[in-house]
Amino acid sequence: MTDEQAQPADEAGLFIYGIVPSDVEPTPDAEGVGNPPGEVTVIRHGDVAALVSDVGLEEPMGRPADLTAYQTLLDGTAAVAPVLPVRFGTVVTGPDAVQDLLKAHHDQFATALDEFEDRLQYTVHGRFDEEEMIGDFLAENRSAAALADQVRGRPETESREQRIRLGEMISQGVELRREAENRALIDALTPYAVAQVPRPPSSELDAMNVAFLVATDDEEEFVRVLEEFAEQRRDLIRMRLLGPLAPYDFVSAHQLVE
The missing domain is CATH 3.30.70 (Alpha-Beta Plaits)
Known part of the structure; x- marks a missing residue:
């Protein structure tokens, strides 16, 4: 050089x-x-x-x-x-x-x-309580519950295939429940938000992860409805609200100039 x-x-x-x-x-x-x-x-x-x-x-x-x-x-x-x-x-x-x-x-x-x-971002993140989620899933899925009974108390080496299959079934169940909870959250909060952006899950037990763009005039009602939504699920999902934030998920100066 x-x-x-x-x-x-x-x-x-x-x-x-x-x-x-x-x-x-x-x-x-x-x-x-x-x-x-x-x-x-x-x-x-x-x-x-x-x-x-x-x-x-x-x-x-x-x-x-x-x-x-x-x-x-x-x-x-x-x-x-x-x-x-x-x-x-x-x-x-x-x-x-x-x-x-x-x-x-x-x-x-x-x-x-x-x-x-006069618009701010709020991000809503929720995580399933693992024990509650699995309990609900097994109560609703007879095949998975039967498989859980088969592996309960057996050494892992003797029940490896069944445990793998059960894990796959639980994982699929969590994914389907996550999709449903995200839809429910968006449906509940869309009337009080200008826009929303679903975000990828940050862990296998994520229940929801959505960014909302909220007008300042609607902040109080947005938070009130979210609190009601969270209360209905408090045993199954631990929810938290991040914000108000800059609108990271909705705009970037780099996006504007590309």
């Missing part, structure tokens, strides 16, 4: 968090990624702007503290203004590159920001 090709280890770039309206100002205590955390600033063009902070081009990203800083900044911003999250880890060489991005896609960004005004 020649001297011209060599890149100084301490060369800095700009980490982009999200696109916001041009009148947004980061709070004085806002902290960015990096060690030590970078100061969050704004680069503006017309009606839109980008939240950025300095970061070393050679500095590794992806520490838990970095992801926390990224989410904290975007979620805090979403509470007071629309924001289009930029994919975590997006780093450019400097202010000119950010200006070029804002200039080239100004109208797309401005339109999207208008669409997300």
Whole structure:
């Protein structure tokens, strides 16, 4: 590598968090990624702007503290203004590159920001209680219950095939119940949400995992209906609500420019 090709280890770039309206100002205590955390600033063009902070081009990203800083900044911003999250880890060489991005896609960004005004993401995640789920499944499936009786108390080496088959049947039962619970959740909350995005399960015992885009005027009713839904299933499913959040599952500035 020649001297011209060599890149100084301490060369800095700009980490982009999200696109916001041009009148947004980061709070004085806002902290960015990096060690030590970078100061969050704004680069503006017309009606839109980008939240950025300095970061070393050679500095590794992806520490838990970095992801926390990224989410904290975007979620805090979403509470007071629309924001289009930029994919975590997006780093450019400097202010000119950010200006070029804002200039080239100004109208797309401005339109999207208008669409997300007064809208926030809530993510609903639920996990089956394993013992309750299996008990319900065996009570409803005679074949599986008979197979469970056959393997109960027998050494694993003598009942391996039956145990494998029973495991497959239970897994299929969980999958079918998960699909049904996701549909039920979406049906219950759709009247109080602008949009919804089913998310892939994060574990075999996931009962539901859905992101909802909710208008601020509907937040209270959305939460009330969700609490009723969760109460009806409290013995079978442990549910939790994440939010309000930036609309990660509904928009990305990268999606807008591709």
